[in-house]
Amino acid sequence: MRALVLAPILLASTGLAAGPPVVVSQAGSGRTLSMTVYNVGRALVRDARPVTLPAGVCALEFQDIAERVMPQTVAIAGGDVSVLEQNYEYDLLSPQTLLAKYLGRDVTLVTEEPGTTAGTVVRREMKGRLLSIDNGTVWRIDGRIVSNPPYRELIFDQLPENLRERPTLVWLLSSGRAGERRLEATYLTGGLTWKADYVLTLDQAGDEGSLLGWVTLDNTSGASYPDATVQLVAGEVHLAPAPRGGPQPMMMAAKAAGAEMKEEAFAEYHLYTLERPTTVKDRQKKQVALLEAEGVKVSRRYVVESPQWWYLQPIGTQKQDVRVDVEFANRAANLLGMALPAGVVRLYQKDRRGTAQFVGEDRIEHTPKDEDVTVTMGNAFDIVAERRQTEYRKLADNLYEDAFEVTLRNHKDTPVTVDVRERIGGDWEMLANSHPFRKLSAAGVVFAVPVPANGQAVLTYKVRVRL
Numbered sequence: 130m131r132a133l134v135l136a137p138i139l140l141a142s143t144g145l146a147a148g149p150p151v152v153v154s155q156a157g158s159g160r161t162l163s164m165t166v167y168n169v170g171r172a173l174v175r176d177a178r179p180v181t182l183p184a185g186v187c188a189l190e191f192q193d194i195a196e197r198v199m200p201q202t203v204a205i206a207g208g209d210v211s212v213l214e215q216n217y218e219y220d221l222l223s224p225q226t227l228l229a230k231y232l233g234r235d236v237t238l239v240t241e242e243p244g245t246t247a248g249t250v251v252r253r254e255m256k257g258r259l260l261s262i263d264n265g266t267v268w269r270i271d272g273r274i275v276s277n278p279p280y281r282e283l284i285f286d287q288l289p290e291n292l293r294e295r296p297t298l299v300w301l302l303s304s305g306r307a308g309e310r311r312l313e314a315t316y317l318t319g320g321l322t323w324k325a326d327y328v329l330t331l332d333q334a335g336d337e338g339s340l341l342g343w344v345t346l347d348n349t350s351g352a353s354y355p356d357a358t359v360q361l362v363a364g365e366v367h368l369a370p371a372p373r374g375g376p377q378p379m380m381m382a383a384k385a386a387g388a389e390m391k392e393e394a395f396a397e398y399h400l401y402t403l404e405r406p407t408t409v410k411d412r413q414k415k416q417v418a419l420l421e422a423e424g425v426k427v428s429r430r431y432v433v434e435s436p437q438w439w440y441l442q443p444i445g446t447q448k449q450d451v452r453v454d455v456e457f458a459n460r461a462a463n464l465l466g467m468a469l470p471a472g473v474v475r476l477y478q479k480d481r482r483g484t485a486q487f488v489g490e491d492r493i494e495h496t497p498k499d500e501d502v503t504v505t506m507g508n509a510f511d512i513v514a515e516r517r518q519t520e521y522r523k524l525a526d527n528l529y530e531d532a533f534e535v536t537l538r539n540h541k542d543t544p545v546t547v548d549v550r551e552r553i554g555g556d557w558e559m560l561a562n563s564h565p566f567r568k569l570s571a572a573g574v575v576f577a578v579p580v581p582a583n584g585q586a587v588l589t590y591k592v593r594v595r596l
Contacts, residue, residue, distance in 0.1 A: 181308065353410045533589070537578055
């Protein structure tokens with residue numbers, strides 16, 4: 130009898146259950162793979178293979194699939210075959226599962242002892258009945274109960290039914306004829322996701338830059354996908370909520386030499402297709418170029434935000450941060466114009482030596498073409514904002530009058546314009562203001578305040594608010 134070694138455990142023979150003939154399909158020549166990966170931790174896998182089937186009923190074992198396959202999503206198509214039954218077998222072969230299957234059965238224990246001659250080993254075999262595997266092993270050997278006996282390895286008479294080396298889809302098929310046909314299995318699997326990352330490198334002046342986009346595929350699905358066609362879907366794909374108590378066509382090329390993705394509108398989402406097959410290994414993170422654009426025009430905005438509910442109480446004098454936002458238009462005229470998946474944008478700017486330095490990062494949401502992208506760089510070092518409440522009057526329980534003075538000091542050698550954004554709320558009326566304002570909404574205004582180089586500007590305004 131031929132023995133199959135499994136770690137320190139031996140299988141003496143493999144038994145096959147009686148039933149219809151079994152056809153085993155493994156990954157091999159003639160197989161084609163394609164996958165559509167969603168940014169919700171799922172992927173749709175299409176696995177097509179040539180399979181030779183006998184006429185009549187047979188069991189097809191479809192191996193080399195993802196360990197995290199969602200069996201309720203599996204479908205098979207191709208040829209003149211009918212699916213009578215479908216099973217997903219995931220009781221995997223391991224020392225522990227093998228021991229569990231042999232509870233109450235006889236196993237051969239192998240020991241090794243030093244021989245009488247130096248350097249030799251004597252191998253001994255003895256039969257034992259396995260009684261328990263909780264916190265060790267308990268055996269009946271030669272009529273006695275033995276706990277945790279020492280052994281070198283174990284030999285099992287046969288491989289228990291339905292215990293497999295890897296997850297396997299098993300179909301009971303009815304075939305109208307014998308011969309080869311091409312069958313395609315499709316299924317959803319967990320453990321595959323992707324995200325976008327961008328690098329925006331600005332020139333020394335900060336007026337123009339290059340935008341590089343990358344897609345990172347993360348595969349923990351328990352399978353590798355050699356030479357697969359890869360597509361990515363960006364958008365908020367809705368997933369059915371888990372039951373209570375359960376576990377929780379217009380094509381546009383990326384604007385660049387070197388970009389490897391084609392983008393298209395698809396349903397209510399956007400689809401990105403890698404133009405060449407690629408291999409995505411299990412437990413691998415793979416990066417693929419999404420876009421590359423040179424000469425992207427950018428602008429810089431300095432922003433001061435008012436505190437929330439500032440008009441309801443005296444606040445005195447406060448220093449405030451001046452936020453720096455970098456903006457660019459996602460338009461063809463700006464050498465872009467493709468839908469940008471959500472992701473992190475990392476900002477670099479070249480110093481006077483031409484060396485790019487990291488200056489900040491921010492997350493952007495899914496951005497269609499012809500929309501603007503705003504990335505927060507950080508807070509300005511050389512621009513200081515100071516807010517002083519010059520008047521506070523509570524005229525009634527729901528009526529307030531406040532006056533403010535916002536002093537902006539610019540220590541740069543170039544003039545800047547600072548947007549002072551005030552959140553007001555309620556029914557408000559501007560009583561006086563030193564600079565014109567623009568309504569952002571019913572509850573907010575913005576003052577665009579020019580500040581000279583190495584100088585300062587003072588914004589003053591008075592407002593009445595009824596809640």
